[in-house]
Amino acid sequence: MSNSSSEVITCKAIVCWGKGEPLKIEEIQVEAPKSSEVRVKMLCASVCHTDILSTRGFPSPLFPRVMGHEGVGVVESIGEQVNGLKQGDIVIPTYVAECQTCENCTSEKTNLCLTYPLTFNCLMLDGTSRMSIRGQSLYHTFSFATWSEYMVINENYVVKIHPSIAPSHASFLSCGYSTGFGAAWKDAKVEEGSSVAVFGLGTVGLGVVEGARIRGATKIIGIDKNPRKKEKGHVYGMTDFINLDGSDKYSICESVRALTDGKGVDYSFECSGVAPLVNEAIESTKIGTGKTILMGTGDHQSLQINFLPLLCGRTLKGCVYGGIKTKSDLPILLEKCRNKEIHLDELLTHEVQLEDINKAFELLKQPDCVKVLVKI
Ligand SMILES: [Zn+2]
Numbered sequence: 116m117s118n119s120s121s122e123v124i125t126c127k128a129i130v131c132w133g134k135g136e137p138l139k140i141e142e143i144q145v146e147a148p149k150s151s152e153v154r155v156k157m158l159c160a161s162v163c164h165t166d167i168l169s170t171r172g173f174p175s176p177l178f179p180r181v182m183g184h185e186g187v188g189v190v191e192s193i194g195e196q197v198n199g200l201k202q203g204d205i206v207i208p209t210y211v212a213e214c215q216t217c218e219n220c221t222s223e224k225t226n227l228c229l230t231y232p233l234t235f236n237c238l239m240l241d242g243t244s245r246m247s248i249r250g251q252s253l254y255h256t257f258s259f260a261t262w263s264e265y266m267v268i269n270e271n272y273v274v275k276i277h278p279s280i281a282p283s284h285a286s287f288l289s290c291g292y293s294t295g296f297g298a299a300w301k302d303a304k305v306e307e308g309s310s311v312a313v314f315g316l317g318t319v320g321l322g323v324v325e326g327a328r329i330r331g332a333t334k335i336i337g338i339d340k341n342p343r344k345k346e347k348g349h350v351y352g353m354t355d356f357i358n359l360d361g362s363d364k365y366s367i368c369e370s371v372r373a374l375t376d377g378k379g380v381d382y383s384f385e386c387s388g389v390a391p392l393v394n395e396a397i398e399s400t401k402i403g404t405g406k407t408i409l410m411g412t413g414d415h416q417s418l419q420i421n422f423l424p425l426l427c428g429r430t431l432k433g434c435v436y437g438g439i440k441t442k443s444d445l446p447i448l449l450e451k452c453r454n455k456e457i458h459l460d461e462l463l464t465h466e467v468q469l470e471d472i473n474k475a476f477e478l479l480k481q482p483d484c485v486k487v488l489v490k491i
């Protein structure tokens with residue numbers, strides 16, 4: 116096999132034909148990589164909550180589209196301008212990139228590169244697609260799509276990983292877990308001895324809990340409507356659990372204050388995507404200094420923020436991929452994975468074959484489900 120291939124590959128992929136439609140396994144064509152792109156043979160993928168939203172048109176209502184944004188694969192061929200990767204490299208896709216020279220990359224304040232931006236047009240950087248079906252062009256989920264046997268991606272949006280990392284772990288690190296871990300580590304920069312509240316104990320929330328524990332937080336309050344998340348949260352370092360079973364006579368922020376001598380927490384993380392919880396998350400933090408980090412995505416386009424609690428010196432901010440810079444920071448997290456300092460095995464609860472992907476969305480509704488691995 117030559118290093119660069121000009122051949123079109125026909126393979127299986129999961130296609131969503133329209134807003135809210137069930138997913139279909141289809142035979143699609145994947146073009147050869149152009150200039151700075153690589154074609155990747157996927158080893159496995161995983162399901163992120165955002166994938167459900169993608170079927171409803173997140174981040175843009177563009178269809179038909181090939182689904183999936185988490186995964187890991189092996190570089191099958193490379194474009195002519197590629198210099199940082201070679202055939203056989205194991206890589207994970209990341210929807211954010213790091214050029215290391217732009218204003219944002221040289222700043223400690225953000226991971227959102229200006230040269231290689233997070234894109235919402237669901238196409239390659241040159242505005243075209245590398246995937247098609249029976250001659251019709253297909254959109255990607257972001258600038259790539261992972262629920263496919265092969266995909267093309269710009270080399271700046273992949274990170275090479277050590278082959279000893281388990282494919283499932285690598286896949287989980289490509290979005291959900293890293294987003295949570297990074298939010299505590301890079302975005303909030305949680306300090307030793309601080310207090311934290313985490314709204315929603317899915318993969319992102321559990322990543323926050325672990326990130327906060329490793330940063331030395333002493334009070335880590337998990338909040339979830341599913342009582343089974345209590346046990347899971349403790350594995351990651353949660354110290355207290357608030358179960359939203361609907362019977363509580365106190366509001367969530369009152370419950371958080373009761374656990375923090377009436378003061379509230381230093382940091383709250385909204386990972387559930389449930390819009391009304393954003394105000395609870397803000398009001399759960401300390402007056403004057405509290406910070407709320409928004410990560411959950413939901414169906415809402417906007418939400419109402421209570422004026423007074425925010426006016427009282429609190430901060431609300433959002434972050435993408437937990438503020439992790441893919442070249443400077445992600446290798447540190449990958450090393451923690453290799454050293455078994457983080458809990459990734461505990462995330463994996465279910466597995467499906469690519470063709471059974473609709474089953475994965477059903478599994479996500481089960482109370483014991485955290486992460487579904489997609490075998491390709
Ligand atoms: Zn995701």
Ligand SMILES: [Zn+2]
Pocket residue numbers: 212213214215216217218219220227228229230231
């Ligand atoms: Zn940059």
